[in-house]
Amino acid sequence: MVLKIGVIGTGAIGKDHIHRITNTLNGGEIIAVTDVNPEQAEAVVETENLNAEIFKDGHALIQSPNVDAVVVTSWGPTHEEFVLASIAAGKPVFCEKPLATTAEGCKRIVDAEVESGKQLVTVGFMRRYDQGYRALKKTIKENQIGTPLMLHCAHRNQNAPAFHGDMPITDSFVHEIDILRWLLQDDYVSVQVIQPRRTRFANDGMQDSYMILLETKEGIRIDAEVFVNCQYGYDVQCQVVGDTGIANLPEPASVVVRKDAKLSSDILTDWKPRFIDAYDVEIQEWIDATLKGEMNGPSAWDGYVVSVTVDACLEAKNSEKIIPIDLPECPSFYREAKVEV
Numbered sequence: 001m002v003l004k005i006g007v008i009g010t011g012a013i014g015k016d017h018i019h020r021i022t023n024t025l026n027g028g029e030i031i032a033v034t035d036v037n038p039e040q041a042e043a044v045v046e047t048e049n050l051n052a053e054i055f056k057d058g059h060a061l062i063q064s065p066n067v068d069a070v071v072v073t074s075w076g077p078t079h080e081e082f083v084l085a086s087i088a089a090g091k092p093v094f095c096e097k098p099l100a101t102t103a104e105g106c107k108r109i110v111d112a113e114v115e116s117g118k119q120l121v122t123v124g125f126m127r128r129y130d131q132g133y134r135a136l137k138k139t140i141k142e143n144q145i146g147t148p149l150m151l152h153c154a155h156r157n158q159n160a161p162a163f164h165g166d167m168p169i170t171d172s173f174v175h176e177i178d179i180l181r182w183l184l185q186d187d188y189v190s191v192q193v194i195q196p197r198r199t200r201f202a203n204d205g206m207q208d209s210y211m212i213l214l215e216t217k218e219g220i221r222i223d224a225e226v227f228v229n230c231q232y233g234y235d236v237q238c239q240v241v242g243d244t245g246i247a248n249l250p251e252p253a254s255v256v257v258r259k260d261a262k263l264s265s266d267i268l269t270d271w272k273p274r275f276i277d278a279y280d281v282e283i284q285e286w287i288d289a290t291l292k293g294e295m296n297g298p299s300a301w302d303g304y305v306v307s308v309t310v311d312a313c314l315e316a317k318n319s320e321k322i323i324p325i326d327l328p329e330c331p332s333f334y335r336e337a338k339v340e341v
């Protein structure tokens, strides 16, 4: 059986996911695409030699009887409408982050999904599928470092020419917000946002970097740097300090060269190669689960929790105060046993 997939938004990551589904992964076929820029849609159909229909808009694609499942890779502000329409059509939907650009929008999706009675929504937090993060979580779960006490993290982009405003938090730090609660199986209770001296490489008016301090329900303290114009490379760090040991997120594999009295290895310069394997695993697991009528990835509730935490980060940034993160109890609909990813 093949999952017949429709893709809304054929830009950078939409094209990537279409390419991997078409050429690398198993079980999925792209049979429908749409983009507000029709040339983008036409180009990917030609480039990937797709046997796909080009729809006039996302809603027509979702309503097509030929589409089994939907991939939303359009701009963030459009995600809510397409996810809600997919739920209304009873179709599984993979939505790239963010689930919605506001916590209220995410909650509307959660409420609609609960009302539908079936988990249909998967959110594109691909770090949960990174082998390094999975190994780190295994180390913690196996009690190899004892009880986690603190985390020291950094999320650095070499540069971010398209970033402006609060995007270091709303577009980049969202990955830490999701992966760290997944890693710790814990939730956040407060956040403080510190603005160090601003780098001269940031776009006008944008603060870059940030130091973000999170506290969890279990009392774990997290300090996380987000720096989107670090210049030297693309570098994601995560150190977990336990009461009997320390565990670090593995560095991406890179040959170590000893030459001319120097020791050197390469650092990646972009997020695509850093997480390419994670994206492959993420989409393959989504296809496999969807074909079985299951859903085991980051849920709409996870997308909502991230959005609530982003809002608290922005309030903390503006107020320079420690802001409480008040999350409602996770609905039982999302707590039911499922393959934990």
Ligand SMILES: NC(=O)C1=CN([C@@H]2O[C@H](COP(=O)(O)OP(=O)(O)OC[C@H]3O[C@@H](n4cnc5c(N)ncnc54)[C@H](O)[C@@H]3O)[C@@H](O)[C@H]2O)C=CC1
Pocket (backbone or CB within 6 Å): 008, 009, 010, 011, 012, 013, 014, 034, 035, 036, 037, 040, 057, 058, 073, 074, 075, 076, 078, 096, 097, 098, 124, 125, 126, 171
């Ligand atoms: N998980 C991850 O690591 C990544 C996630 N993303 C997320 O994916 C989404 C897309 O990002 P990019 O591909 O970088 O953007 P992009 O701008 O390269 O592509 C977005 C595409 O969506 C199209 N589009 C916008 N509104 C539309 C609508 N209403 N209907 C149909 N098409 C529409 C645009 O014309 C464009 O072709 C964003 O939400 C972004 O945050 C992006 C990069 C990495």
Ligand SMILES: O=C1[C@H](O)[C@H](O)[C@@H](O)[C@H](O)[C@H]1O
Pocket (backbone or CB within 6 Å): 156, 157, 171, 172, 175, 228, 271
């Ligand atoms: O969504 C993304 C990418 O996935 C990268 O992981 C981040 O580093 C980047 O800043 C953000 O745009």
